[in-house]
Amino acid sequence: DTAVSQTPKYLVTQMGNDKSIKCEQNLGHDTMYWYKQDSKKFLKIMFSYNNKELIINETVPNRFSPKSPDKAHLNLHINSLELGDSAVYFCASSQGPQGGYTFGSGTRLTVV
Amino acid sequence: SQQGEEDPQALSIQEGENATMNCSYKTSINNLQWYRQNSGRGLVHLILIRSNEREKHSGRLRVTLDTSKKSSSLLITASRAADTASYFCATDAENTGFQKLVFGTGTRLLVSP
Numbered sequence: 001d002t003a004v005s006q007t008p009k010y011l012v013t014q015m016g017n018d019k020s021i022k023c024e025q026n027l028g029h030d031t032m033y034w035y036k037q038d039s040k041k042f043l044k045i046m047f048s049y050n051n052k053e054l055i056i057n058e059t060v061p062n063r064f065s066p067k068s069p070d071k072a073h074l075n076l077h078i079n080s081l082e083l084g085d086s087a088v089y090f091c092a093s094s095q096g097p098q099g100g101y102t103f104g105s106g107t108r109l110t111v112v
Numbered sequence: 113s114q115q116g117e118e119d120p121q122a123l124s125i126q127e128g129e130n131a132t133m134n135c136s137y138k139t140s141i142n143n144l145q146w147y148r149q150n151s152g153r154g155l156v157h158l159i160l161i162r163s164n165e166r167e168k169h170s171g172r173l174r175v176t177l178d179t180s181k182k183s184s185s186l187l188i189t190a191s192r193a194a195d196t197a198s199y200f201c202a203t204d205a206e207n208t209g210f211q212k213l214v215f216g217t218g219t220r221l222l223v224s225p
Binding site: 042044100102 | 143152154155217218
C-alpha cells in the first residue's frame with residue numbers, strides 16, 4: 001500500500017550504459033515529478049508531468065527522457081550514463097496547486 | 113538558482129530543547145512548505161503555509177511566514193531523538209501557472225538523548 005513507489009532502490013552501472021527508473025503512485029494525484037539530490041543533499045527539480053503531459057523540463061541533458069504512460073506512472077530513462085549522473089533520484093506526486101508533495105523513497109544511482 | 117537558503121546548516125541540541133530553523137527565499141510565493149528527510153529516506157511533508165497566512169501549528173511544529181522579509185521559520189518544541197533528520201523548506205513560486213517546488217539547502221538537526 002505504498003503511496004509512491006520507485007524501483008530499483010539501488011542501481012550501480014558502468015559509464016555509457018542506459019538505465020531506467022520506474023515510479024508509480026496510487027494516490028490518484030494528477031501531477032508527478034522527478035527530483036535529483038546530489039551528494040550535498042541539494043534537491044533540484046528535473047521534470048514534471050500533469051495528466052501525462054510534460055509541464056516542467058528544467059535544463060536537463062537530453063540523455064534524460066521521462067515517460068508517462070498514464071497519470072499513475074512516471075518513468076525516467078537515462079542514456080549514455082556519466083559519472084556526474086551519480087545521485088539519488090526521487091519521484092514525487094501532488095494533487096493540484098498548493099498541495100504537499102508525496103515522495104518516493106529514492107533510487108541511489110552510482111555510475112562507475 | 114537556489115530559491116531557499118536555510119540557516120543554520122546544522123543544529124545540535126539535547127532532547128527536550130526547542131529547535132528553530134530559518135528559511136529565506138527570493139521571489140513572491142503561493143505557499144511555503146517544510147519537509148523532513150531521515151537519513152537514506154525520502155522526504156516527508158510536514159506543513160504547508162500559504163502566502164496569506166502568518167503562522168501555522170501542527171502538533172509540536174510551529175511555522176511562521178513573513179512575506180515582507182521573504183522568510184520563514186520552523187520551530188520544533190520539546191525535541192526528541194526521533195526528530196533527528198534534515199529539514200528542508202520549499203517554495204512554490206507565484207505566477208508560474210503550475211506547481212513547482214524549489215527546495216532550500218536544508219538544516220541537519222541532531223537531537224541527542
